Amino acid sequence: MVTTNVERLEGELNEVQNEFLMANGMDFNVNFNVCGQSFCYEITDKQLNICKSYSYEVNFCSDLEKKRYIKRYAKLSLYDYLSKKFNVELPWGALTGIRPTKLYYQHGENREKFLKEQMRVSDKKYNVLTKIANAQSNYYEVSENNTAFYVGIPFCPTRCSYCSFISCEIGKLSAVNEYIEALCKEIEQSKKLIKNLRSVYIGGGTPISPSIQNVKKVLDAVGKVNCEYTVEAGRADCINEEVLALLKEYGVNRVCVNPQTFNDSTLQLMGRNHTSKEAIDKYHLTKKFGFKVNMDLIAGLPLENFEIFKNSLEQAIALRPENITVHTLCLKKGSKLKELCERLPEGEVAKMIDYSAERLEQEGYRPYYLYRQKYMAGNLENTGYSLPGEECVYNIDVMEEIAQNIACGANAVSKRIFVSENRIERIGAPKDVKTYIEKIDKLLEDKKKLFTT
Ligand code: SF4
Incomplete structure (x- = not known):
């Protein structure tokens, strides 16, 4: 289990730990600090009672970006620690998200450096992402319409x-x-x-x-x-x-x-x-x-x-x-x-x-x-x-x-994308069939609001 002083990050850090089967049942703490221009993380391995420090120079343009990077580098520091401890490199490195292709598109010309060098994604998986982007090229169109x-x-x-x-x-x-x-x-x-x-x-x-x-x-x-x-x-x-x-x-x-x-x-x-x-x-x-x-x-x-x-x-x-x-x-x-x-x-x-x-x-x-x-x-x-x-x-x-x-339908999630703001709003329908039937009118109202205002 992983504990941390970074707000709302324990779940994702535990996902990183879970990807290393050998780390099952072990406990770690990830402590974050800003030191000058760098983000610093101390990983405490509670079984061995040792502490290892990692620091990364990070440039960011907004508070939102800063928050995102604090989380990203926290996961990376834990990945680096576990990868060295068990001498294992994972195919997707420190990435835990559902959609690695989105990161591929978001990072434009820096994508290779970001994914391979910074997030430790293997050459094999990076090549798959490149092939996917090529196959999507005739269809890929970001549009609110x-x-x-x-x-x-x-x-x-x-x-x-x-x-x-x-x-x-x-x-x-x-x-x-x-x-x-x-x-x-x-x-x-x-x-x-x-x-x-x-x-x-x-x-x-x-x-x-x-x-x-x-x-x-x-x-x-x-x-x-x-x-x-x-x-x-x-x-x-x-x-x-x-x-x-x-x-x-x-x-x-x-x-x-x-x-x-x-x-x-x-x-x-x-x-x-x-x-x-x-x-x-x-x-x-x-x-x-x-x-x-x-x-x-x-x-x-x-x-x-x-x-x-x-x-x-x-x-x-x-x-x-x-x-x-x-x-x-x-x-x-x-x-x-x-x-x-x-x-x-x-x-x-x-x-x-x-x-x-x-x-x-x-x-x-x-x-x-x-x-x-x-x-x-x-x-x-x-x-x-x-x-x-x-x-x-x-x-x-x-x-x-x-x-x-x-x-x-029950459990269906509608998403509206706001391209210029780079954000998505979602509405999830009730999972349970009976509740879905009962709440249908309220759901319709919320959906109309989401897509028309
Ligand atoms: S029971 Fe689940 S896995 Fe099986 S066909 Fe239905 S939805 Fe698919």
């Missing part, structure tokens, strides 16, 4: 054992119709806030798990659009001809088919009600309807080794969907699955991630978006790859936070 429109349906047929979303098992919920009604109301009102619509994404949960009538109601509320339109069909056990025909009729042009793995015993262990063969069949069915396909795989699933992951990746490549996103398994502490996953040999997940980058690039895919999460196996990342020209605009606009994100 551009809009990504999100609709969330947080229901699934069963709950996967690794799931950390709010998704509910649809059979156990009585308020599905009421939810769809509130959601359609929110969609209708929120559509009025859209300026230049670049993408629509209906996600979940498994948004096609409600009845076909309810799915139709949502599609009706969204209406016809003239842009990228994605539905995260997700699980093979929900995909069928009837729902695909409906999506086609409403102008959806991209569908997510997410096998996660092509290993049947893992699918069973995770509580997914389908086999790998069914995922392959449903992929072909989706293609028969002419949709572009986004496919998700997960590296580091319980009891999977490199060979099993490699086989899943090869099967995905053989199908040749437009997008393949390779996620690193992310589990909350204490979960049963986490214990199983911790039995994976050291470095096994990193090997899977490296292999997927190499193989996908050999096969003509290129990385085009990337994000990190807390509790990720091996301090790694999620990377989306696409065939050139087939990038999913929604993923870029939302991950890079370069467009307004108008989001509808």
Whole structure:
């Protein structure tokens, strides 16, 4: 555990410590001082009862920038101490945030110096960021007018054992119709806030798990659009001809088919009600309807080794969907699955991630978006790859936070970007379905205020 005299920084410093597995259970203190032109930090290692000092010369233009740098260099000092103590360099160095690509863009011509020299990001990860920026170049546009429109349906047929979303098992919920009604109301009102619509994404949960009538109601509320339109069909056990025909009729042009793995015993262990063969069949069915396909795989699933992951990746490549996103398994502490996953040999997940980058690039895919999460196996990342020209605009606009994100549904977070002020305002809808239904009118009022004043 890390303590510090810097306000509201303990959480991020603990994230830095958590990235060093060997530091588990140890205690440190980070003490900050200004010494002349420099920021000085003293790291106290409480077990060894030793104290080490670090100082950095920092130039800043405003109080806000000063505060940001105090935090940034505090994390760096702790990273430097732990890296030396355990003789380990982490792939993302002292970066703990979700969006390393944002830092890449923000630092312009100084990006290499900042990321590699100052934040200790490895050459390999820096090169990935460069490739991503190249792949995004045809789409990357920071604009307060551009809009990504999100609709969330947080229901699934069963709950996967690794799931950390709010998704509910649809059979156990009585308020599905009421939810769809509130959601359609929110969609209708929120559509009025859209300026230049670049993408629509209906996600979940498994948004096609409600009845076909309810799915139709949502599609009706969204209406016809003239842009990228994605539905995260997700699980093979929900995909069928009837729902695909409906999506086609409403102008959806991209569908997510997410096998996660092509290993049947893992699918069973995770509580997914389908086999790998069914995922392959449903992929072909989706293609028969002419949709572009986004496919998700997960590296580091319980009891999977490199060979099993490699086989899943090869099967995905053989199908040749437009997008393949390779996620690193992310589990909350204490979960049963986490214990199983911790039995994976050291470095096994990193090997899977490296292999997927190499193989996908050999096969003509290129990385085009990337994000990190807390509790990720091996301090790694999620990377989306696409065939050139087939990038999913929604993923870029939302991950890079370069467009307004108008989001509808329980737990959905809307974001308004203020480009000249370099800031973002957010409104999060209630997580719980029942509270969302109850609070819908207040949410609509707040949202209107956010996007119009
Ligand atoms: S399909 Fe996705 S959202 Fe649904 S239970 Fe599984 S992991 Fe959670």
